[in-house]
Amino acid sequence: MPKEEIINLALRRGLFYPAAEIYPNSPSGFWDFGPDGETIRRKIVEFWRNELVEKEHFVEIYGAQILPEAVFKASGHLDSFNDPIVQCNKCKSLNRADKIIADVTKGIVPESMSTPELDSLIKKHNVKCPKCKSDQLDKVKTFNMMMKVNIGATGDLTSYLRPETCQSIFLDFARVYKTSRQTLPLGIAQAGASFRNEIAPRNTLLRERELGQMEIEIFFDPDKINDFEKFDDVKDYKLNLMLLKDGKVSKVKCSDAVKKKIVSGKLVAYYLARVQQLYERYGIPTEKIRFRELDDDERAFYAKETWDFEIETDLGWIELIANNYRTDYDLKGHSAGSKQDLSVVENGKKFMPHVFEISAGIDRTFYVLLDNAFKKEKRGPEERSFLDLNPRIAPYLVAVFPLVKKDGIKEKAEELYQLLNSYEFDSYYDEKGSIGKRYARVDEIGVPYVITVDYDTMKDGTVTLRERNSMEQKRVKIDTLPELLWKLHLGKTTIKEI
Amino acid sequence: MPKEEIINLALRRGLFYPAAEIYPNSPSGFWDFGPDGETIRRKIVEFWRNELVEKEHFVEIYGAQILPEAVFKASGHLDSFNDPIVQCNKCKSLNRADKIIADVTKGIVPESMSTPELDSLIKKHNVKCPKCKSDQLDKVKTFNMMMKVNIGATGDLTSYLRPETCQSIFLDFARVYKTSRQTLPLGIAQAGASFRNEIAPRNTLLRERELGQMEIEIFFDPDKINDFEKFDDVKDYKLNLMLLKDGKVSKVKCSDAVKKKIVSGKLVAYYLARVQQLYERYGIPTEKIRFRELDDDERAFYAKETWDFEIETDLGWIELIANNYRTDYDLKGHSAGSKQDLSVVENGKKFMPHVFEISAGIDRTFYVLLDNAFKKEKRGPEERSFLDLNPRIAPYLVAVFPLVKKDGIKEKAEELYQLLNSYEFDSYYDEKGSIGKRYARVDEIGVPYVITVDYDTMKDGTVTLRERNSMEQKRVKIDTLPELLWKLHLGKTTIKEI
Numbered sequence: 001m002p003k004e005e006i007i008n009l010a011l012r013r014g015l016f017y018p019a020a021e022i023y024p025n026s027p028s029g030f031w032d033f034g035p036d037g038e039t040i041r042r043k044i045v046e047f048w049r050n051e052l053v054e055k056e057h058f059v060e061i062y063g064a065q066i067l068p069e070a071v072f073k074a075s076g077h078l079d080s081f082n083d084p085i086v087q088c089n090k091c092k093s094l095n096r097a098d099k100i101i102a103d104v105t106k107g108i109v110p111e112s113m114s115t116p117e118l119d120s121l122i123k124k125h126n127v128k129c130p131k132c133k134s135d136q137l138d139k140v141k142t143f144n145m146m147m148k149v150n151i152g153a154t155g156d157l158t159s160y161l162r163p164e165t166c167q168s169i170f171l172d173f174a175r176v177y178k179t180s181r182q183t184l185p186l187g188i189a190q191a192g193a194s195f196r197n198e199i200a201p202r203n204t205l206l207r208e209r210e211l212g213q214m215e216i217e218i219f220f221d222p223d224k225i226n227d228f229e230k231f232d233d234v235k236d237y238k239l240n241l242m243l244l245k246d247g248k249v250s251k252v253k254c255s256d257a258v259k260k261k262i263v264s265g266k267l268v269a270y271y272l273a274r275v276q277q278l279y280e281r282y283g284i285p286t287e288k289i290r291f292r293e294l295d296d297d298e299r300a301f302y303a304k305e306t307w308d309f310e311i312e313t314d315l316g317w318i319e320l321i322a323n324n325y326r327t328d329y330d331l332k333g334h335s336a337g338s339k340q341d342l343s344v345v346e347n348g349k350k351f352m353p354h355v356f357e358i359s360a361g362i363d364r365t366f367y368v369l370l371d372n373a374f375k376k377e378k379r380g381p382e383e384r385s386f387l388d389l390n391p392r393i394a395p396y397l398v399a400v401f402p403l404v405k406k407d408g409i410k411e412k413a414e415e416l417y418q419l420l421n422s423y424e425f426d427s428y429y430d431e432k433g434s435i436g437k438r439y440a441r442v443d444e445i446g447v448p449y450v451i452t453v454d455y456d457t458m459k460d461g462t463v464t465l466r467e468r469n470s471m472e473q474k475r476v477k478i479d480t481l482p483e484l485l486w487k488l489h490l491g492k493t494t495i496k497e498i
Numbered sequence: 499m500p501k502e503e504i505i506n507l508a509l510r511r512g513l514f515y516p517a518a519e520i521y522p523n524s525p526s527g528f529w530d531f532g533p534d535g536e537t538i539r540r541k542i543v544e545f546w547r548n549e550l551v552e553k554e555h556f557v558e559i560y561g562a563q564i565l566p567e568a569v570f571k572a573s574g575h576l577d578s579f580n581d582p583i584v585q586c587n588k589c590k591s592l593n594r595a596d597k598i599i600a601d602v603t604k605g606i607v608p609e610s611m612s613t614p615e616l617d618s619l620i621k622k623h624n625v626k627c628p629k630c631k632s633d634q635l636d637k638v639k640t641f642n643m644m645m646k647v648n649i650g651a652t653g654d655l656t657s658y659l660r661p662e663t664c665q666s667i668f669l670d671f672a673r674v675y676k677t678s679r680q681t682l683p684l685g686i687a688q689a690g691a692s693f694r695n696e697i698a699p700r701n702t703l704l705r706e707r708e709l710g711q712m713e714i715e716i717f718f719d720p721d722k723i724n725d726f727e728k729f730d731d732v733k734d735y736k737l738n739l740m741l742l743k744d745g746k747v748s749k750v751k752c753s754d755a756v757k758k759k760i761v762s763g764k765l766v767a768y769y770l771a772r773v774q775q776l777y778e779r780y781g782i783p784t785e786k787i788r789f790r791e792l793d794d795d796e797r798a799f800y801a802k803e804t805w806d807f808e809i810e811t812d813l814g815w816i817e818l819i820a821n822n823y824r825t826d827y828d829l830k831g832h833s834a835g836s837k838q839d840l841s842v843v844e845n846g847k848k849f850m851p852h853v854f855e856i857s858a859g860i861d862r863t864f865y866v867l868l869d870n871a872f873k874k875e876k877r878g879p880e881e882r883s884f885l886d887l888n889p890r891i892a893p894y895l896v897a898v899f900p901l902v903k904k905d906g907i908k909e910k911a912e913e914l915y916q917l918l919n920s921y922e923f924d925s926y927y928d929e930k931g932s933i934g935k936r937y938a939r940v941d942e943i944g945v946p947y948v949i950t951v952d953y954d955t956m957k958d959g960t961v962t963l964r965e966r967n968s969m970e971q972k973r974v975k976i977d978t979l980p981e982l983l984w985k986l987h988l989g990k991t992t993i994k995e996i
Binding site for chain 1: 510519520522523524528529530531532535540548552555558559560561562563565566568569641645646655657659672673674677678679693695707832838840922927928
């Protein structure tokens with residue numbers, strides 16, 4: 001679906017909109033999620049937790065968002081978490097050097113490129129200031145994206161908002177390893193916000209200054225990267241891999257990816273498979289999915305091997321997840337920085353665990369799921385639009401509509417709403433306007449089921465249950481509803497089977 | 499339970515611990531939540547959402563945590579969100595003036611007290627520096643608790659981390675009011691982090707620099723504060739009110755609170771009742787609950803009427819929720835600040851909605867629930883400790899234990915774990931050590947049910963189901979487990995009824 005249509009839907013229904021939008025000149029790159037958007041966003045995380053974190057026996061933490069300076073000295077972020085920027089000497093506007101070069105050359109500018117290299121590219125391609133069109137661009141400088149916060153009465157406790165949630169995971173590794181009594185491999189997950197002072201936030205939820213991440217760091221013994229029992233469950237599963245050598249997407253069996261050394265080992269192939277399966281279950285068609293292999297120049301400073309998990313949208317391929325083999329970079333850095341030995345002893349061997357990371361964007365997933373789910377269809381003379389969302393991602397499982405507000409029907413509908421609430425179903429209540437308009441409104445935000453309370457309900461205790469995609473309706477007894485909705489939510493039955 | 503025992507449990511089991519604890523001199527007031535702590539914390543929010551937000555048809559948003567300076571000029575926080583601090587001229591240490599005076603006088607120092615008033619109290623009571631014991635305290639100064647963040651390539655977009663989540667709610671009111679098509683009263687909720695540069699963070703989760711809040715702002719027509727139909731549901735319900743006039747807790751019927759003008763109107767009494775009921779359902783005994791009426795000096799700068807919801811713990815009465823009648827303070831301020839008219843038109847009348855706020859602390863609720871749930875009991879010669887948590891707050895609904903690791907029992911237990919996962923039950927798996935020790939470990943973190951897979955399971959498909967408090971065990975068929983656990987979770991059946 002075109003970006004404009006998605007933004008239009010988002011603003012019209014309050015799914016998401018700029019933070020502090022009533023104030024002029026509020027900084028860009030900050031977004032608020034309105035009622036239905038907040039719910040979808042939360043369910044994206046719950047789905048990840050249930051379908052990946054819990055299935056794989058990972059554990060989850062919740063860490064503070066502000067961390068002291070020493071952490072980011074050790075992590076390398078104060079030195080290396082930089083963007084190249086260039087100022088126009090004429091109009092004084094600042095821009096990301098790599099971005100304005102890429103706009104002119106229509107190519108990708110490697111993250112690792114030095115400032116002199118960028119200077120010569122600007123010269124070579126005669127890149128001009130995108131604002132005033134002058135050619136008076138200054139030399140390229142590096143710009144650190146960390147956001148500083150001064151803590152304490154004299155502000156002397158220099159701290160930073162975390163640029164990635166995973167730093168808490170590395171800091172907490174020793175305690176979690178000890179208190180969870182697990183042996184390696186141990187996966188530690190966290191969902192939350194990260195903060196990056198982007199020069200050029202853009203494309204709504206795709207490039208933000210405050211961004212939602214759901215990250216998993218899997219700590220393992222590097223000698224055992226191929227000693228991984230669960231691998232057998234996925235050995236015949238096919239990964240969509242876009243390899244550097246030919247730039248094409250090939251379907252590669254996990255067992256072949258390991259055998260041909262396309263990935264570092266079974267553990268890596270296994271989790272790539274789990275990532276692809278997760279997004280297939282979210283509702284993304286397999287053909288819109290690829291893992292793009294990154295070369296040395298493109299990878300982040302801490303990564304030895306990176307597979308960018310990308311999904312095809314109307315805006316092109318969007319990176320949702322960085323799958324990074326971070327080696328022992330982080331634990332080694334924090335061991336040195338904190339003077340605490342973060343190595344472990346297992347089976348008589350002392351070693352520093354290696355880390356494989358699955359770093360997913362929550363807001364990017366949100367955008368891509370909207371792009372994928374937004375459907376329009378002709379039904380006779382009328383067109384309707386709806387979000388074809390997985391019921392577990394939909395903002396509400398069910399909407400409750402009283403046919404009319406009189407004759408006790410409104411009260412009956414409210415009673416039913418409270419019954420569904422007592423079963424923890426997320427329900428939506430609406431009594432305003434015609435039933436047709438109310439259906440259209442909940443279709444548009446992806447609510448999969450609607451219950452209508454009408455005059456028959458008052459007589460025989462039945463209601464109408466309508467499914468979003470098929471628009472099929474069934475008459476069901478209220479006392480069978482809780483179990484039925486539970487199974488519909490879980491995908492353990494369908495409207496056709498009722 | 500004494501604070502020391504709670505901290506001991508928290509550190510031993512990784513429920514919570516200082517952020518960046520491996521680094522020496524990390525700033526205090528920041529806490530991380532380990533696996534089981536993260537889960538309990540999340541479930542506290544889910545319970546609030548289900549039992550208050552959704553039951554009352556409130557809507558929920560998720561707002562950016564960083565907001566521009568103009569917002570906090572208009573909200574009054576840049577001028578008024580201050581603590582009084584005093585420096586020692588001898589040892590240079592900084593302290594909160596009201597706190598060190600209160601420590602000496604054993605009394606409460608009103609929030610509204612001016613700096614000269616505090617100076618004279620220090621003189622009158624001969625208050626000394628708490629660190630070096632000298633009497634060379636300087637004049638009291640005001641200290642603003644907002645945390646500043648500079649955004650943009652030149653850092654010229656001065657912004658702040660929000661000191662209360664509700665500011666996004668006020669900023670988003672107009673869009674949510676429009677897009678949700680509701681009429682007033684309209685409740686908008688938000689759960690998330692807030693940030694306050696406290697001089698003296700203390701008592702672990704009770705006074706933090708980064709704190710979790712779950713806030714609800716109810717927008718209403720002030721002329722209709724007593725035109726509130728739902729009030730009848732609570733009119734005979736008794737609130738535990740500690741009134742200013744006598745300083746004692748009295749049980750006051752909601753109808754009397756309104757009639758005697760103890761509260762501003764039916765709407766206020768109704769929501770105070772819902773708050774008290776929410777915490778009773780969390781598991782707090784009624785006699786440990788009170789609403790303390792605040793006088794003019796104690797209230798925050800935006801509040802006309804405040805009821806502090808407090809719970810009795812081993813540390814004394816702890817404030818969990820500020821229930822504030824904020825009037826039109828916020829919408830008026832942001833209308834002026836943003837030059838957008840935030841008033842509404844209903845029934846032909848144009849007016850600025852008033853706000854009643856229910857501002858609850860997530861981390862404080864966590865601490866208080868631990869304090870309340872931590873039990874020790876003698877069973878014969880042995881003592882056991884357990885957390886008597888509501889099953890919906892417990893970190894996991896159920897633990898799955900294979901009796902032994904051999905003869906296919908481990909694989910059967912894993913299969914059962916995955917079955918429970920497919921029903922979205924939060925499950926915990928442990929195969930290490932004796933069954934007795936495993937029971938003790940999950941009791942200690944409050945897991946209400948344990949399933950043991952044993953040799954009989956392999957023969958007849960049954961497992962042992964054990965309840966935490968009664969330690970009662972029942973033998974049940976695996977295929978009945980999903981529905982049974984669902985109803986146990988919801989409190990719709992009990993172990994005795996099986």
